[in-house]
Amino acid sequence: MRYNTRTRVFPVDPEHPAPGIIAVAANAIRDGRLVAFPTETVYGLGADATRIEAVGRIFAAKQRPTTDPIIVHIAAIEQLDQVAVEIPMLARQLADRFWAGALTMILKRSDRIPSIVSAGRETVAVRMPSHPVAKALIEAAGVPIAAPSANTFSRPSATTAAHVLDDLDGHVDVILDGGAARIGLESTVIDLTLDAPTVLRPGGVTLEALREIIPDVQTRERYIDAESGEAAASPGEMLKHYAPNARLMLIDGDANAANVHIRQLAAEFTANGERVGILAPDEETALFADSRATVIGIGSRDDLAQIGVGLFGSIRRIDAKNVAVILIRSLPREGLGAAIWDRLVRAAEGRVIYV
Ligand code: TXA
Ligand code: MG
Secondary structure (H helix, E strand, O other): OOOOOOOEEEEOOOOOOOHHHHHHHHHHHHOOOOEEEOOOOOOEEEEEOOOHHHHHHHHHHHOOOOOOOOEEEOOOHHHHHHHEEOOOHHHHHHHHHHOOOOEEEEEEEOOOOOHHHHOOOOEEEEEOOOOHHHHHHHHHHOOOEEOOEOOOOOOOOOOOHHHHHHHHOOOOOEEEEOOOOOOOOOOEEEEOOOOOOEEEEOOOOOHHHHHOOOOOOEEOOOOEOHHHOOOOOOHHHEOOOOOOOOEEEEEEOOHHHHHHHHHHHHHHHHHOOOOEEEEEOHHHHHHHOOOOOEEEEOOOOOOHHHHHHHHHHHHHHHHOOOOOEEEEEOOOOOOOHHHHHHHHHHHOOOOEEEO
């Protein structure tokens, strides 16, 4: 059964959240209720990580399978020892360099974190967010907060409070509206319990930055089709994720060739009576002006950070225009481009066309 409740939304200053509002949200967490809150990456759907029944509500609200583990958020490095055990030196080094921030580490789970959080695994994913609202909430609640992204399962992540409401109105107790998330893409997930440190999900901390500390960091690019029956080490590896209602198609290759192909596909789909949406870098939207497609600019092609901030929002926005197909070309994969590529492949459920 889905978790049902009355949702209350509180606007909050993202830099200096009012203590009174934080107290209301922290009380809800201590009551075992759900609070959606902004982080620098995306909005989280939080509950007391130490209580089984509270964490159960997260799964029920998101309609998330209980096989998909959840990240635990802390506000201070001292809290790490309440959450994880046998913490390697490397974790301390990574925390020094990247926390508070967009890095999640998989470590050995402490008994104080119930196994439901980790979907039965011996490990736990931990992150210390830098957003002042997230930090204030975790501090005031006095417990680590379990929080997946605040979207319905397999939908694009929520980067504004409006996205949270769209997906979870009536299923979350409190929403702290602190404006748009600064990064817009989720944290980088690195597993430190394997023989070699391995990035399971590219995200807000780039591989290039991680390599400054772990020169030979491993990556695992896996896209698992649910129908194949193959098991995922991290459910974030499932191919269908972040998916809009429309069929999103990712066109990979040289930018000019990709755009020519997008024009051609748009013409074919519209000729067949299907409504088409095109997501394009701002510099390139004019290329599609004469098509009958709905075209949305996603930011400058020279600024992947800007594209990252608005990516999930752009996908939600064009999806809301009731298009049948969404076309987008690939972008360079360096830096934040690795996370953008990953999210687009999953939003496309693997429909990548190489030109
Ligand atoms: O930026 C973020 O990471 C956001 C904000 C709210 O912190 N959270 C987020 O959570 O993206 P979620 O649940 O949407 O994604 C968490 C990812 C999933 O791919 C999950 O499978 C993986 O982390 N994960 C969590 N715990 C894990 C564990 N113990 N072992 C392996 N993978 C784990
Ligand atoms: Mg998610």
